[in-house]
Amino acid sequence: MLYLTLRQIEYVVAVARAGSLAQAAQNLHVSQPALSVALSVVEKRLGQKLFNRRKGSPITLTAFARTYITEAEALLIQAQRLEDPASLSRIVNxxxxxxxxxxxxxxxxxxxxxxxxxxxxxxxxxxxxxxxxxxxxxxxxxxxxxxxxxxxxxxxxxxxxxxxxVSPHAFMAAEAALARQPTLSFADLATEQLILFEEGLSVRHMLNLFRQGGHNPKVAHRVHSLEVMRSLAANGEGIGIAYTLPPGDFSYDGNRVVTRKISDQTAIxxxxxxxxxxxxxxxxxxxxxxxxxxxxxxxxxxxxxxx
Structure with a gap:
């Protein structure tokens, strides 16, 4: 059961925005005593003070009120949507x-x-x-x-x-012979020690691309992580091949990684x-x-x- 009305919550938000009971009452077109009573009802129900009210001083929010007002404003926005059929029809939830x-x-x-x-x-x-x-x-x-x-x-x-x-890319150490070429093909990589992903569909797909060109590739390492692949390649453990191209020219261990696009159209x-x-x-x-x-x-x- 709901014990607080939307009107009472609206009064609380109005006071928080206006900074004074008098201004909030004027904005809402209600009497100041009615507004004061509503605030007292809300605070009593919550068991928490929302406002610090001192005679001759502006109303200030308590620490609890700062969180409460944020949630109250969100609730009132949602309530306004429920009153507007056109707005409601646009909501995707x-x-x-x-x-x-x-x-x-x-x-x-x-x-x-x-x-x-x-x-x-x-x-x-x-x-x-x-x-x-x-x-x-x-x-x-x-x-x-x-x-x-x-x-x-x-x-x-x-x-x-x-x-x-996307096209696949080859990762290799800076001193690798193939690093001197601007692009590579599967034929260029056919005799190299390769580093491929261990996931079944991924490795089968890559091996099939080589075999379509009549090549029988050699797999030196199978990895689960792209960064492990790049690290192994940067340290001369083989040439890694992946479709994902991360930014940066260094592996996690600080070694330079050279990246070259594989130009075969069948690999796109x-x-x-x-x-x-x-x-x-x-x-x-x-x-x-x-x-x-x-x-x-x-x-x-x-x-x-x-x-």
Whole structure:
């Protein structure tokens, strides 16, 4: 049961904004005694003082009131929306769970979450980071509404929107012979000791790209982390290959990493926004879809202007 009315809460907020009972009463078109009584009722119910009231001095907020007023203002805004059918029809609420492939998360997760929080203030956002197989499984089970990933391991049970296209890059030590070349091909890398990701779909995809050209690559290390790959490469343990290109020319251990684009057109891979197409569509997911696509469109335009 609710013991405080919206009108009483409105009076409290009005006094906090005005800084005096007289001014708040004038703004609300009510008598000052009625306003004073309402404040006393609220404070008694809360068991906390909201205002320091001294004769001849401005009203000041107590420490408790600062938090309370913030929540009260949010409640009144929501109440105003409920009185406006047009505004109510525009509200998208609920819960949205965003998934992201683990290598893409450091680049895209935070900017996308920021845009979603701004565009969907009434939606509760959650996020999960997984490898390919777990990402697909959680989407099928309805635990993830949308996912930013590569188009690997997703069948016709998923709707896919292309966000951008990326080429793989090779990571190597500064003294490596191939570091002198501006770009590389799979043929250039075919006889090198390679460092690849250990995740099943990822390593199979990369090995297939080599084999399509008739090459039989040699894998020296399989890793789970991109930074471990870059560190091994920087220390001469082989040449790492990944689609994700982090900024910076040094590994975590302080050694220089040389990065070269792999130019084979067959290796270009799309980054996609995916969702299961056998689950009910949610308004929050549809709105989030448009926002995420806009984020990537703006990012792609910026990259074209500043390559």
């Amino acid at each position: 609920g819960t949205l769970t965003l998934g992201c492939f683990e290598d893409l998360a450091p680049l895209y997760l935070a900017p996308v979450l920021k845009a979603l929080r701004q565009g969907l203030p009434d939606v509760v956002l959650r996020w999960r980071i997984y490898d390919f197989e777990n990402l697909a499984r959680h989407m099928r089970e309805g635990q993830i509404d949308l996912a930013i990933t590569y188009d690997l391991g997703l069948d016709a049970n998923f709707d896919k929107t292309r966000l951008k296209a 891979e799309p980054v996609i926004l995916a969702r299961s197409n056998h689950l009910p569509e949610l308004a929050a997911a549809n709105s989030a879809h448009h926002i995420i696509c806009r984020v990537f469109t703006e990012k792609n335009q910026a990259e074209r202007l500043n390559p």
